[in-house]
Amino acid sequence: MINQFLVAFLVIPVGLLLSSLWGLYRNYRAARLLGIPILILPVSLSNPIWMLLVRHLIPLANRIPFGSGYFTRFCYTGWEFKDRGRAHLEYGDAFVTVTPGKNWIYVCDANVVSDIIRRERQGEFERPVELLAMLDVFGPNLSTVHGADWQRQRKCTAATFNEHNNGLVWAESLRQSKQMLEYWKQAGESGTKTTASDTRTIALDVLLYAGFGKAFDFEGIRKKPSEGPISYRDALSLILENAVLILALGPKVLQRLSFIPGLGRLAEATVQFKKYMTDLFEEGQEKSNLQESNLLTSLVRAAVKEKQLSRDEVLGNMFVYNFAGHDTTAHTLAYTFLLLSANPDVQDWISEEINHVLNGRDPRSCGYDEFPRFKRTLSVLYETVRLFDPLLSLIKTSEHQPRLLNLNGNEVTVPANTLIVLNLNAFQTHPRYWGKDGRSWRPQRWITSSGNGHDIDREELMSPTKGSFIPWGEGLRACPGKKFAQVEHVGIMSAIFADHYVVPVQERGEDEASARARVIDITEDSGMVLLLQMFNPERAALQWRKRQ
Numbered sequence: 001m002i003n004q005f006l007v008a009f010l011v012i013p014v015g016l017l018l019s020s021l022w023g024l025y026r027n028y029r030a031a032r033l034l035g036i037p038i039l040i041l042p043v044s045l046s047n048p049i050w051m052l053l054v055r056h057l058i059p060l061a062n063r064i065p066f067g068s069g070y071f072t073r074f075c076y077t078g079w080e081f082k083d084r085g086r087a088h089l090e091y092g093d094a095f096v097t098v099t100p101g102k103n104w105i106y107v108c109d110a111n112v113v114s115d116i117i118r119r120e121r122q123g124e125f126e127r128p129v130e131l132l133a134m135l136d137v138f139g140p141n142l143s144t145v146h147g148a149d150w151q152r153q154r155k156c157t158a159a160t161f162n163e164h165n166n167g168l169v170w171a172e173s174l175r176q177s178k179q180m181l182e183y184w185k186q187a188g189e190s191g192t193k194t195t196a197s198d199t200r201t202i203a204l205d206v207l208l209y210a211g212f213g214k215a216f217d218f219e220g221i222r223k224k225p226s227e228g229p230i231s232y233r234d235a236l237s238l239i240l241e242n243a244v245l246i247l248a249l250g251p252k253v254l255q256r257l258s259f260i261p262g263l264g265r266l267a268e269a270t271v272q273f274k275k276y277m278t279d280l281f282e283e284g285q286e287k288s289n290l291q292e293s294n295l296l297t298s299l300v301r302a303a304v305k306e307k308q309l310s311r312d313e314v315l316g317n318m319f320v321y322n323f324a325g326h327d328t329t330a331h332t333l334a335y336t337f338l339l340l341s342a343n344p345d346v347q348d349w350i351s352e353e354i355n356h357v358l359n360g361r362d363p364r365s366c367g368y369d370e371f372p373r374f375k376r377t378l379s380v381l382y383e384t385v386r387l388f389d390p391l392l393s394l395i396k397t398s399e400h401q402p403r404l405l406n407l408n409g410n411e412v413t414v415p416a417n418t419l420i421v422l423n424l425n426a427f428q429t430h431p432r433y434w435g436k437d438g439r440s441w442r443p444q445r446w447i448t449s450s451g452n453g454h455d456i457d458r459e460e461l462m463s464p465t466k467g468s469f470i471p472w473g474e475g476l477r478a479c480p481g482k483k484f485a486q487v488e489h490v491g492i493m494s495a496i497f498a499d500h501y502v503v504p505v506q507e508r509g510e511d512e513a514s515a516r517a518r519v520i521d522i523t524e525d526s527g528m529v530l531l532l533q534m535f536n537p538e539r540a541a542l543q544w545r546k547r548q
């Protein structure tokens with residue numbers, strides 16, 4: 001009996017090891033034919049179990065006195081952030097990482113990026129939907145399907161992201177900002193440490209209003225209850241924070257393991273969130289004769305009247321729009337507030353534009369029609385997503401067929417089932433496209449004609465090299481919430497920075513410069529959770545003051 005147990009105990013790891021070695025050998029042989037630099041990694045970064053373990057393993061590996069080679073540099077999801085394109089400066093515009101699972105070709109050439117995006121429309125280089133399987137927790141949705149299914153779901157959902165909806169986004173962003181600013185000011189000289197949680201709240205509130213017709217007042221983060229019914233907001237946050245674990249276990253196993261401390265709350269969050277979405281959908285059905293037009297009414301219409309979507313697809317899409325529209329904007333806002341606090345000159349620069357547009361009016365009275373005039377304010381968003389791109393990269397696949405691609409100046413045949421990583425974080429900072437200071441946060445780089453006072457109206461946003469700046473993707477699968485995110489961000493900035501500014505609270509022994517440098521370090525201490533985010537944003541206390 002013991003012998004049988006020992007054999008089973010040994011057979012599984014040995015079997016896994018052999019199959020990994022075989023995978024590495026097979027993939028290495030295929031990679032050699034590409035003629036581009038090869039990096040061999042012993043693990044598949046997209047393996048959910050590895051994704052859960054790696055955060056604990058890397059700090060241990062960092063202690064190895066003689067170094068760990070590629071391991072600590074490349075063997076975790078989101079290594080691109082710390083690297084900021086250095087790998088491409090070392091290995092070239094294209095290199096391939098060989099893993100036991102698949103080969104991943106990393107690309108940092110704007111021409112190749114544009115070529116891949118163009119050919120995605122023709123069915124080449126599609127999104128590898130299996131890597132996004134975690135987004136299917138509540139049902140199939142447009143993020144994880146291709147072809148006719150994708151077209152149908154995209155048509156039923158994305159059309160609501162129109163100018164009428166942008167007007168709602170703008171108005172709600174201004175309203176919420178006023179409340180958030182008041183809340184932040186209450187913290188007084190000790191400053192607010194909850195910037196990142198509060199930006200999650202405001203992002204969700206704007207989304208719920210513009211997408212689902214639900215209006216809430218802004219409520220700053222309070223102590224999260226450890227018992228009692230979980231709110232929509234907290235359920236969504238818990239699910240997003242633990243999406244990898246949910247994927248690794250699957251919702252059903254999660255329910256069965258809910259007796260384990262910690263998992264119980266997560267299991268409850270998934271049940272409650274599904275219930276909230278179902279309730280919203282049913283509420284929408286009752287109101288389906290109303291003239292309201294938003295994401296929810298479109299989903300209801302598509303499911304009930306037009307019979308275009310199944311009930312599971314409605315829930316799946318409600319979740320995916322919540323996911324895609326919430327943390328992306330929330331994290332971007334959090335980075336922006338911290339970066340602005342460390343860059344008072346940029347605050348003055350956008351305040352000048354905002355006050356020029358407002359021309360003495362209350363910031364909150366500005367209409368959406370004036371959005372295009374906020375070019376400097378929009379450039380702050382561009383600069384933040386350029387350097388702190390929430391996705392870090394866009395992944396495409398050659399699917400079942402070999403494809404020709406120009407890599408490092410040569411036409412090569414990319415084998416079937418190869419992943420191609422458009423390394424956003426690299427080409428959005430590369431000196432070839434962004435100059436020597438491409439890694440610095442400098443929103444002024446976006447404005448072409450310098451001017452102040454009355455010349456502000458003549459300023460233009462510069463157009464980067466095609467394919468070198470695509471934080472919202474481009475082409476067929478481009479983000480349907482791009483304008484939504486821009487309107488929200490600019491609305492919030494314009495409402496707050498017209499008559500207020502923000503400074504980092506100095507810690508004992510710090511002067512202004514060192515407090516600013518510390519805040520920059522906090523933004524750099526980031527990594528991929530589900531998206532790119534700061535690990536310890538609460539370490540930055542920010543004090544809000546009224547401009548004189």
Ligand code: HEM
Binds near residue numbers: 326470474477485
């Ligand atoms: C700063 C904010 C945001 C960024 C940087 C961002 C970025 C992106 C990117 C890069 C993609 C994938 C494009 C591709 O694969 O080629 C995407 C897809 C998507 N985004 Fe966004 N996004 C943001 C905000 C939003 C918002 C506010 C919403 C909705 C309210 C949204 C909804 C979606 C959806 C539904 C998809 C999937 C589209 C599809 O597969 O057809 N995003 N986004």
